[in-house]
Amino acid sequence: MGKEVIAASIALIGVIVSVLISFFTSRRQANIEVEKLRAEIHQDFSLRLFEKRLEHYPDLYQYLSEFKKVIQYEEVTQERIVGFLKKLQEWDSRHSILFGSDTGKLLYHFREEVFNLMRRSNQDIQVYFNDSETRHLFIQKMAQLELSLKSELGIYTYNSPTDVREAKRFRSYQEVTEFSRQRTQLKNSKSRSNIASEEDGVK
Numbered sequence: 001m002g003k004e005v006i007a008a009s010i011a012l013i014g015v016i017v018s019v020l021i022s023f024f025t026s027r028r029q030a031n032i033e034v035e036k037l038r039a040e041i042h043q044d045f046s047l048r049l050f051e052k053r054l055e056h057y058p059d060l061y062q063y064l065s066e067f068k069k070v071i072q073y074e075e076v077t078q079e080r081i082v083g084f085l086k087k088l089q090e091w092d093s094r095h096s097i098l099f100g101s102d103t104g105k106l107l108y109h110f111r112e113e114v115f116n117l118m119r120r121s122n123q124d125i126q127v128y129f130n131d132s133e134t135r136h137l138f139i140q141k142m143a144q145l146e147l148s149l150k151s152e153l154g155i156y157t158y159n160s161p162t163d164v165r166e167a168k169r170f171r172s173y174q175e176v177t178e179f180s181r182q183r184t185q186l187k188n189s190k191s192r193s194n195i196a197s198e199e200d201g202v203k
Helices: 002-073 078-098 101-118 122-130 132-153 173-202
Strands: none
Touching (some): 002 078, 002 132, 078 101, 078 122, 101 132
16 A cells, blocks of 8 residues: 555656646746747837838938038028928927937937027127137037937948847047947957968968
């Protein structure tokens, strides 16, 4: 009788262990599938966001670039500022939902500055832009916004559109130049290392 109980107990333990193994294996597999689904959803969302940004960001970039040239080479008038602000406001109303937080803040503060500038007289506007330091700072703010747009598109970092969060952000074109220089040095270093490895292999 005792042997039968022991045998039954061993069999029961075996069943319990098998059930537990099956449970944890199934649970692990389910977690893997959930994570895979999440990754696919994130990839699909990121790609769609990238496509929308790529569709609409060039328009805003064009408005900034055109007005920058007006400041640099033409006469800035209240009428031109009104037209520029109207374009910014209309674009912002339609597409600002696509912004990352940094770009959204940059455009918000820039629109506020343009709005305040619009309320000045033509004479005050001329005085404002005739000051070289003030003009430089205004253009610099536009350049920061342009860089932020490019960063979200991964223009300089050549990011995959399936992971827009990895895009490096730049605050100035000097940072872009430095980043490009460092990346070129890294590529050259890797290239020399590969050549050295191949030569060692030949030896």
